[in-house]
Amino acid sequence: MNQQEWPLWEVFIRSKQGLDHKHVGSLHAADAAMAMQNARDVYTRRLEGVSIWVVESKHIHASNPDEAAEFFDPAADKVYRHPTFYDVPDSIKHM
């Protein structure tokens, strides 16, 4: 088997000005320039984007889903961070 598979890249696309880049998928390419062109051809054939980011997949560090409960735990018991935690009298407007 060919050991020389092209590296894997993750593709992020800004669908229009004012919106953030969003992950859309991945592809293989020999280098960044080719990844960019392939991303255009694979993910924006119908004007789905105005800007593309490509990042080699090996550079992405992800949180571990097995530890998600503990990892996100600190935010779980802080209801006072949400506006709905506070009782505002009905007569008070603009708040």
Next chain:
Amino acid sequence: METLAQDLSPEEQFQARIDADIRIEPKDWMPEAYRKTLIRQISQHAHSELVGMLPEGNWITRAPSLKRKSILLAKVQDEAGHGLYLYSAAETLGTSRDQMLADLHSGKAKYSSIFNYPTLSWADMGCVGWLVDGAAILNQVPLCRTSYGPYARAMVRVCKEESFHQRQGFEIMQTLCEGAPVQKEMAQEALNRWWWPTLMMFGPKDSESPNTAQSMNWRIKRFTNDELRQKFVDMMVPQAEFLGLTVPDPAVKWNEARQAYDFGEVNWEEFWNVVKGNGLCNHERLQARVQAHEEGAWVREAALAHAAKRKAREAVAV
């Protein structure tokens, strides 16, 4: 319902998430059988997109007008794109692109049998879009809600693009049916050849599809083969009537009680024969794939060498 998560086995927790319609993502724990089944299903689907380019590519240089040629080119390019979305989704399960392609080329992996039928006339391009992509859409739309996140997201993308494919196919058929008698005859002839193979696309009868129950439990399949086949017939018979064409099955008849069309039995012997590799074009399709892959090897190697050289040059410049 206060069952503590730790009281459940990993398999039970996994099934509970699926039952609650919570998507499974790449790094989540999953049963090996789920992973394997998905790799097989997604890669098989990707291979079908890839091989599916061949029967249509056959007609690009012979499309009857520049408009039709541009449309066909765009469609074939879409099929390549669909294959790529799906290969990417499968790769998140831990297989590699090279492995999947090797399995396709060795004949170990399957692709949809429909592409082992030849495309003999321009009307076949109509039938491939109208019938084959129509059947594919029925299969694929429910998969937009499949339990594995990357697969579902790829399918959303595929489905968005697929409806253009079906419409352009229908338009080809309609144009032929409104044309000269000989054109209409060509359309009818193509329908005669594609109708039954398209019904086979939904797979064996439910009673002969032992994996259906498990796949439905895992929500990587959301309707049974027979349910989808029935839906397809109900959808297509009126469309054929609109075109003034006759579906090549004398048993097709509206059943008032069932509110569905009755239809005849698929030739299952032919189905299994094509699956086993004895269809009209199995050999030719696979050979074309392998040849394209082998003849492209130097391009893949050159691109890597070029990237390495440029990287080295940049390193020196810094």
